[in-house]
Amino acid sequence: MKVWNNILTQRTGLVALELDTVAGRVALVGGRGGDASGPSNLPGCDLEAAGSAACREALVEWVRASGAAGLRCRIALGASFFRCDSTTLPNMSDEELASSARFEAIDRFGLDESQSVIQHIAMGSSAGRRHVALLAARSDQVRRAAEITLEAGLLPESIEHSALTAARGALRWESAMAGEFVSALHIESSVATLSVWRAGSLVAVRTMAGDWNVSSNGKLQAQEPEALDAIPLEPVAAPCSWRWSALAEETLRALRQSCGESSWPSCLAISGGAAAEPELIRAVGGVCGVPTVAVECGQWKLSGLRCTGPSWASLAGSVVVDSAATQERRAA
Amino acid sequence: MSVPEINFLPTAVVREVRTRRSRRRTSLLGLLLLALSLGVGAHSWNSARKAEAARTVTTQLASRADTPALQEVIDRLASDQSELERALRVTDGLVPAISTASVVATVTHMLPEETMLSGFRIETEDSPRQLQVLLKGCAASGKALGEFERRLAACPAFTGVTMSERKATESMGTRVEAFTVSFQVPLDVQVRAPGVMRMAMGGVQ
Numbered sequence: 001m002k003v004w005n006n007i008l009t010q011r012t013g014l015v016a017l018e019l020d021t022v023a024g025r026v027a028l029v030g031g032r033g034g035d036a037s038g039p040s041n042l043p044g045c046d047l048e049a050a051g052s053a054a055c056r057e058a059l060v061e062w063v064r065a066s067g068a069a070g071l072r073c074r075i076a077l078g079a080s081f082f083r084c085d086s087t088t089l090p091n092m093s094d095e096e097l098a099s100s101a102r103f104e105a106i107d108r109f110g111l112d113e114s115q116s117v118i119q120h121i122a123m124g125s126s127a128g129r130r131h132v133a134l135l136a137a138r139s140d141q142v143r144r145a146a147e148i149t150l151e152a153g154l155l156p157e158s159i160e161h162s163a164l165t166a167a168r169g170a171l172r173w174e175s176a177m178a179g180e181f182v183s184a185l186h187i188e189s190s191v192a193t194l195s196v197w198r199a200g201s202l203v204a205v206r207t208m209a210g211d212w213n214v215s216s217n218g219k220l221q222a223q224e225p226e227a228l229d230a231i232p233l234e235p236v237a238a239p240c241s242w243r244w245s246a247l248a249e250e251t252l253r254a255l256r257q258s259c260g261e262s263s264w265p266s267c268l269a270i271s272g273g274a275a276a277e278p279e280l281i282r283a284v285g286g287v288c289g290v291p292t293v294a295v296e297c298g299q300w301k302l303s304g305l306r307c308t309g310p311s312w313a314s315l316a317g318s319v320v321v322d323s324a325a326t327q328e329r330r331a332a
Numbered sequence: 333m334s335v336p337e338i339n340f341l342p343t344a345v346v347r348e349v350r351t352r353r354s355r356r357r358t359s360l361l362g363l364l365l366l367a368l369s370l371g372v373g374a375h376s377w378n379s380a381r382k383a384e385a386a387r388t389v390t391t392q393l394a395s396r397a398d399t400p401a402l403q404e405v406i407d408r409l410a411s412d413q414s415e416l417e418r419a420l421r422v423t424d425g426l427v428p429a430i431s432t433a434s435v436v437a438t439v440t441h442m443l444p445e446e447t448m449l450s451g452f453r454i455e456t457e458d459s460p461r462q463l464q465v466l467l468k469g470c471a472a473s474g475k476a477l478g479e480f481e482r483r484l485a486a487c488p489a490f491t492g493v494t495m496s497e498r499k500a501t502e503s504m505g506t507r508v509e510a511f512t513v514s515f516q517v518p519l520d521v522q523v524r525a526p527g528v529m530r531m532a533m534g535g536v537q
Binding site for chain 1: 335336337338339340341342344345348349352353356
């Protein structure tokens with residue numbers, strides 16, 4: 001009966017799901033869920049057949065307990081599942097740009113076209129050339145993420161890059177991000193993604209590999225970056241304050257490369273589990289010379305979403321699209 | 333300011349999701365139609381049962397030859413009622429509510445001394461239903477005759493007491509007052525005691 005009720009009220013209820021290799025999260029937004037429908041942590045999921053069983057079972061149990069079967073689901077995949085890079089292409093039509101970006105991504109990432117899902121983001125143009133962000137994911141992993149939600153009784157609506165969803169939420173709700181030229185840093189267990197935004201449009205994106213898992217004991221561990229385009233950072237066995245200095249310096253280099261010397265972002269919003277570390281905020285803000293804030297999604301005006309802290313930013317940001325659509329419908 | 337949605341959901345999954353939604357909506361619609369059909373079917377079945385019961389009763393009433401029709405019963409009752417009314421009218425005509433003996437007894441009880449009756453005639457009138465009484469007699473004096481007339485007029489059972497004839501005459505060598513008195517007696521008077529009558533409605537003696 002709950003499934004039929006959810007079908008009838010699926011415009012009001014929505015499930016936000018975040019999948020990552022270390023930890024996942026799920027929450028019910030809107031709808032009429034009970035106490036059992038609160039946000040919940042899920043086991044890590046590598047989106048392989050063998051490594052996703054625990055996450056799938058936990059998600060099935062949560063859906064059954066919260067009565068969310070039949071609801072739409074927006075999925076935010078961790079940055080470690082994506083290949084990300086930026087390039088410049090000649091000015092051309094949107095159709096030609098899509099084809100060229102796809103060809104460039106296959107060539108640059110060395111992907112098999114039949115086994116990849118490739119997207120691109122046009123980031124503006126200069127000197128007769130267009131800057132394009134290339135994003136690619138393994139199709140089997142994307143399909144596996146969709147299958148996990150389908151097996152749990154949910155209906156996947158979208159699968160997005162977690163850094164982009166976190167930036168969407170921060171740009172929409174964080175008052176410090178109201179400036180014309182801002183940046184966002186989304187930190188996950190092994191990849192940090194820096195995005196620079198001008199008037200709501202993406203102008204630069206950069207990924208930085210490392211061990212940014214805050215659940216560790218403060219000691220950095222050597223880790224081989226999976227992404228070929230990621231910049232490997234030397235692991236340093238040092239206290240936390242030193243731990244974040246490598247990320248801060250790399251963030252500074254990425255900002256200089258993306259923004260040049262003429263303009264500098266007015267704010268840097270940090271999301272992800274590591275954003276709760278005060279040393280990280282101080283280190284990045286001090287090194288980059290930009291006001292730095294930790295995203296607090298608990299203050300976002302999302303109906304029924306009961307989660308707080310920067311670690312839930314990508315999950316909450318994935319449903320901002322529906323929140324904006326709802327507000328537009330109400331305004332109309 | 334809104335970050336565009338870069339959706340990596342494969343087209344095949346999108347189609348599958350749409351198919352599932354469509355299938356669930358179709359199932360829901362099917363259930364609703366099934367419930368509606370069951371409701372309409374149950375209502376029709378009940379209506380058919382009621383109509384069949386009414387038809388069965390009508391058929392049974394029409395097919396029973398030995399059962400008198402309702403109109404025949406009504407006609408027979410009306411005939412019996414009219415016959416009873418006619419019999420009651422005949423009975424009223426033959427047996428009045430009071431007997432002439434009671435009237436005679438009452439009148440003779442009222443006679444004063446030295447007064448005698450020589451003629452007594454009682455007739456029954458239908459409209460109005462009453463007894464027409466005519467008395468003839470003689471009294472020894474005018475005083476006795478006046479007393480007799482006063483007694484008759486004072487009796488509430490007698491109406492229209494009229495001294496139609498009064499003359500002095502001689503009977504067996506004695507001078508007497510001959511008289512003729514008439515009055516009416518309604519048939520609804522009651523006899524309380526021999527020689528005493530009262531009106532049924534008036535309640536006075």
